[in-house]
Amino acid sequence: MLTVDVGGTKIAAAVVGTTGEILAKSRGASPDSSDEVVLVDAVEHVAREALAEAGARAHDMEALGVSCAGIINTHDGVVVYSPNVAALRRTPLKAMLAERFELPVWLGNDATLAALGEWEFGLHRSVQDLVYVTVSTGIGGGIICGGRLLEGSCGAGGEVGHMTIDIDGPKCACGRTGCWEALGSGTALAERTVRRLEDGEVSIIGELSGGDMENVDAQIVAIAARQGDALAQEMIDVTAFYVGVGLGNLINIFNPSVLVIGGGLTKIGDPLLVPAANVARERAYMTSACEVEILTARLGDESPLLGAAALVWGLYGGKW
Ligand SMILES: [Zn+2]
Structure with a gap:
């Protein structure tokens, strides 16, 4: 499982094993740009670094779980607005990343997914x-x-x-x-x-x-x-x-x-x-x-990355 966390100052990515262990991790700075394509380029770069670190390729992954700062409409996978990420405004992030990685993509708010990560893998x-x-x-x-x-x-x-x-x-x-x-x-x-x-x-x-x-x-x-x-x-x-x-x-x-x-x-x-x-x-x-x-x-910076994995695995008791 590949997961990414997109924030106002940094982008992190992880390859997560089947029991929630982090097999490889990568991080980079969020670009100082209001262009959504520049941001998605940066997300792809950091995610592919994590894949390389794990010695894996995108098509080895079952899915991509994405944690992102901002207000997200989970019905259509659109980041409606993100106060701290200028590039994200009505951005179809789910569709854009699905095209880049040719994987099914799940997308959720970073703090919501951090809660899920702490609940599932911390507590x-x-x-x-x-x-x-x-x-x-x-x-x-x-x-x-x-x-x-x-x-x-x-x-x-x-x-x-x-x-x-x-x-x-x-x-x-x-x-x-x-x-x-x-x-x-x-x-x-x-x-x-x-x-x-x-x-x-x-x-x-x-x-x-x-x-x-x-x-x-x-x-x-x-x-x-x-x-x-x-x-x-x-x-x-x-x-x-x-x-x-x-x-x-x-x-x-x-x-x-x-x-x-x-x-x-x-x-x-x-x-x-x-x-x-x-x-x-x-x-x-x-x-x-x-x-x-x-x-x-308990999980520090890793909670949204692990929460995104829990989201993909359906471990949230919800309806996404
Ligand atoms: Zn406010």
């Missing part, structure tokens, strides 16, 4: 009710409800990052305001920090970023926080609060037995995750808050 289906949230450049999620992947009417369910947290909040990449993603993501953390630095706040973040505000990202803020920088610690606290508010909403709505948090921001570790979990429990109803176990993702 081995030990639970029936799972909420998965990835906090990274943006915020995405996937929901397993009663042992089935929640898909929604056209496969766009689980877009947790765009629930409104503050109607007067900052502008989101989706064009609306006050979404969870605009307040609790790595991008929000970096933007909030830059505003404070531009207001003249003294911090070692200025030094760590070489004096260029464009370089300020969640990773640099995390490094500064570990060195005891007060601004960095405050920025992580604020972000943890917003992450926790959104998690609390999800606990109330879905009453999951397990809530899995993945994505790049989890690399900050306890300084982010502990206060976020505390806020989530404080803001959720006590019954649900007592029930839920909050865990970090």
